[in-house]
Structures are given as structure tokens and as C-alpha cells.
Amino acid sequence: MQDLVDGVKKFQRDAFPERSALFRRLAAGQNPQALFIACSDSRVVPELITQCEPGELFVIRNAGNIVPPYGPEPGGVSATIEYAVVALGVSDVVICGHSDCGAMTAIATDADLSAMPAVRRWLGYADAAKAINRAHGHTCVHNGVNAMVHDNVIAQLVNIRTHPCVALALSQGRLSLHGWVYDIGSGKVGAYDGDARRFVSLADHPHACASGSADARDGSP
Known part of the structure; x- marks a missing residue:
């Protein structure tokens, strides 16, 4: 201390x-320009990764950089997203996963979470990513965890679209979604290209956008 x-x-x-x-x-x-949704992992520091000054990012951090789908009883993540999009008028939302994520490792390896029931329930919001990850049939744990990190970012991009404020902003062309994966060891960042449906190097493709060109036209996924 x-x-x-x-x-x-x-x-x-x-x-x-x-x-x-x-x-x-x-x-x-x-007057932040973006909402940045990241994992609570102590090795992931959004302001450091993006080299932003105080006031430039509105940040949500939780285990597994998860966004629960919008529901009848919105929680803190939902309320923060709504405030960022409606009250602050952010133009971009970044959902950022990272390498060696403990939450994604637990899901990919079927870790026993009985001693952490709240964590187990929270990670249930990544069930779609888990199902997709299992279907890949990975031959080693490392590949399975790495794929789970990427699959989860995509799954959370789907979840955030269920939030009415996000759906409206996307349909009006005043919001863009971004899915990133930060590699702790190398400092590299991969970005999800919604049109190509794959991750690309952010350094090589700085304009890669997860929401894709269709959103600006009709709000479609």
C-alpha cells in the first residue's frame, strides 16, 4: 500500500x-473521443497502449472485456455504455481483448470455477465465443486460448449491438465499433475488419473497423 x-x-x-x-x-x-472496453488484467492499460492523455478515453474494465447483451435489468456495463454514447456522444467504441487472458484461459480449458461462482456466471456472457471456439477443434491449449481471445472480442461486438443506443447510433452513422486484441509480449495490436471478417494488423490497417461499411447504410450486422 x-x-x-x-x-x-x-x-x-x-x-x-x-x-x-x-x-x-x-x-x-x-469530452472523450472513444469508449474503451478492456479487461481488468493489470498488464492492460488502455491509456498506455493508445498513448492517450487524461480525458481522451472513457473506460470500462472488467474480467474478460465482456459486454452483456441488453436486458430488462441493465447493469453497470450497460449504463456506462449508454452514458458514453448518449450523454458524451463518443464516436467510437473499442472492445479490446489481450493475450494470456485468465478469463479466456478458464473458458478454453474448462477450469473449475466452483470457488468463484460470480466469475462463473459472468463468463457465461462469453458462451457464444466458447461454442465457436470448441468447434475449431484446436490441437493445443495455446492455440485454443489465443483463438478464444479473438472469438470473444467478436462475440462481445455482437452483444454490444443489442444495446438500443448503440443500434441507433450505428444506424445513423455516428458511431463506429472496433475490435482489438493486444499482445502483451510484443505490443502488437490486431484489429477486426468487419468487411473481411478477420483480424488484421492495426499498424498496417489503421482504418480497420469492426462495424463494417454496411452499418453506415442500414445498421445491419
């Missing part, structure tokens, strides 16, 4: 003064 306290002191002493003008602006409100 002392490390955290020392970090606060260092922030107040060094980092805050260097960005004092930025923080004065942020004290009056926020």
Missing part, C-alpha cells in the same frame, strides 16, 4: 504540475 501512497505523492509533486493546464480544463468537464 505504501507504494500507492508514494505514487500519489509523486503525481502531486511531478506529474500534476507538468499538466496543470490540462487538469484545469478537465475540472470543467470531459
Whole structure:
């Protein structure tokens, strides 16, 4: 805990003064350009990966970068998505998975989660990805987990479309969806191309978009 306290002191002493003008602006409100949905994994830091300053990203982090489908009793993820799209008017939503994800490893390997019932229920929102992953018939655990990470990003992109605010914004052409997978060891990011239906290098294809060209026309998946 002392490390955290020392970090606060260092922030107040060094980092805050260097960005004092930025923080004065942020004290009056926020105008983030994107909603970034990432895993809670301590190795995944959205602002570091994207090199964004405070105020540029509206962030949701949870186990497995999961987006539950919209339902009659929306939870915190649903409420945050709605606020980002309706109140803040973000133009982009990024759902970002990552390598060596513990949540996806648990699903791909049928880990015993009986001691963590809440985790087990939460990961049920990745059942569609699990079914697709199983159908691939992977020959090794590593390939199965890696594919599960990618399949889950695609599944969550499907789930987020069930949210009325997202569906409306997509149909009106004022929102784009992005599916990324961050590789911790190399720093590389793969992006899902909705038209090609495959992941490509974000560095080589910076305009890759998961929502695809059809969404701007008619809101179709």
C-alpha cells in the first residue's frame, strides 16, 4: 500500500504540475473521443497502449472485456455504455481483448470455477465465443486460448449491438465499433475488419473497423 501512497505523492509533486493546464480544463468537464472496453488484467492499460492523455478515453474494465447483451435489468456495463454514447456522444467504441487472458484461459480449458461462482456466471456472457471456439477443434491449449481471445472480442461486438443506443447510433452513422486484441509480449495490436471478417494488423490497417461499411447504410450486422 505504501507504494500507492508514494505514487500519489509523486503525481502531486511531478506529474500534476507538468499538466496543470490540462487538469484545469478537465475540472470543467470531459469530452472523450472513444469508449474503451478492456479487461481488468493489470498488464492492460488502455491509456498506455493508445498513448492517450487524461480525458481522451472513457473506460470500462472488467474480467474478460465482456459486454452483456441488453436486458430488462441493465447493469453497470450497460449504463456506462449508454452514458458514453448518449450523454458524451463518443464516436467510437473499442472492445479490446489481450493475450494470456485468465478469463479466456478458464473458458478454453474448462477450469473449475466452483470457488468463484460470480466469475462463473459472468463468463457465461462469453458462451457464444466458447461454442465457436470448441468447434475449431484446436490441437493445443495455446492455440485454443489465443483463438478464444479473438472469438470473444467478436462475440462481445455482437452483444454490444443489442444495446438500443448503440443500434441507433450505428444506424445513423455516428458511431463506429472496433475490435482489438493486444499482445502483451510484443505490443502488437490486431484489429477486426468487419468487411473481411478477420483480424488484421492495426499498424498496417489503421482504418480497420469492426462495424463494417454496411452499418453506415442500414445498421445491419
